[in-house]
Amino acid sequence: MSINWDDLKVALAIVRHGTLSAAARALGTTQPTVSRRLDALERSLQAKLFDREAGGLRPTALVLALVGGLEQMDAGAFSIQRQVAARDTGLSGEILVTSLDWLGDDVIAPMLARFGAAHPGVQIELINGTRVFNLARGEADLAFRFGSFEQENLIERRVGEVAYALYASTEYLQQHGTPDVGDGFEGHRLVYLDRAAGEVPHEAWLPALARHARIVLRSNGLRAHMAAVRDGVAMAVLPCLLADREPRLRRVALPHPAPVRWVRVGFHSDMRDTPRIRALVDHVVGEFELLGACLNPKQ
Incomplete structure (x- = not known):
């Protein structure tokens, strides 16, 4: 048989x-x-x-x-x-990378593109989305995310930080004024993540300060938050890496340290000595170091 x-x-x-x-x-x-x-x-x-x-x-x-x-x-x-x-083929071969939403699109993608431009023998494919790829089953070679990796036989490394702050447009601040922690943001409007996201570190500190603010929208996507703030409708907690690029947005000064989230990369332990994997991870770490002004923002 x-x-x-x-x-x-x-x-x-x-x-x-x-x-x-x-x-x-x-x-x-x-x-x-x-x-x-x-x-x-x-x-x-x-x-x-x-x-x-x-x-x-x-x-x-x-x-x-x-x-x-x-x-x-x-x-x-x-x-x-x-x-x-994982065979030692030098800086050549394919690397399948996965990441999340805006982190992959706006932060990781340019870093990977610059690495690919410098190393023509390496072919990089990036897939962004909410799906959690199984690295142990070879569904991806590298994964960039905020949370820890729970699969067995994986190596996890912190590659950089992303700082967050509360942002509003210049038009919003002209119309509503600067929010006052003393009155719990009375008369102000906010956009939050949807309830399915649960408590996330970069937003968890805000409700206690903005207890009287009105929540006008909950959304699971950063694009929606950014659009609402850019349009002058409300304020939202946004990653400084993106919001600081927007000329019409301003950080709102608060008596609270800006939250920071670690970006982590995970890969299978069998790949630890693969030159192209090591080189790409080191490259991303170096790129995050160059973003220093955005990683530790001054209110």
């Missing part, structure tokens, strides 16, 4: 994700392809691996008994891929 490893990967993906379509997305293929591979595997084994139900596929006892071995094979395959990718 000959079993195709690609068919086994399909079975594992269906166990993990529950449906043919979800498994296809995870594998980067189509639903019909996943269905054909599953049929081929069941014919090869002469056994049923999943019961077809209205809501998806329910694993049989047989496939559940195989999951442990399939997980080991999957981990071993990714380990081989990482070791091959």
Whole structure:
């Protein structure tokens, strides 16, 4: 009996994700392809691996008994891929980088572009979004984010700081005046992150100071915050790296130290000695150091 490893990967993906379509997305293929591979595997084994139900596929006892071995094979395959990718090829090869929203678009992307321009043998691909890539499974080589990395066998390094401050437009300040902590920002308007974000460090200090301010908008995107402040509608806490570039925006002086968040990079331990990875991380650290005026703003 000959079993195709690609068919086994399909079975594992269906166990993990529950449906043919979800498994296809995870594998980067189509639903019909996943269905054909599953049929081929069941014919090869002469056994049923999943019961077809209205809501998806329910694993049989047989496939559940195989999951442990399939997980080991999957981990071993990714380990081989990482070791091959980490081979000492000098400053050449591909680097897949992931980051978040504005951090990736406005801060990390120019840094990566300058590195790529200086090292033509390195091809960099940057993917920005809310998805958390699994570095252990080789979904990305490097990830830049604010929070800590929780996956096993990852190396985490602080590469720089991003300072925040409260900002308002010159038009807003002319119309509403400078907010007064003494009266809890009475008569002023604010934009906050949406409630799904929970308590985030760069905003957590403000509600106690602005207890009487009116919240006119909650949004999960920095672009919305920036647009509302630029338009003179309200004030918001913004990263100094971006807001200081806006000629119409002003920092609002407050008797409170400006919050700072660390930017972290994570990568698998198998990649620690890869020249292009080390060089890129060092490059980003150096670029953050050049942003010193924005990292420790003076109110």
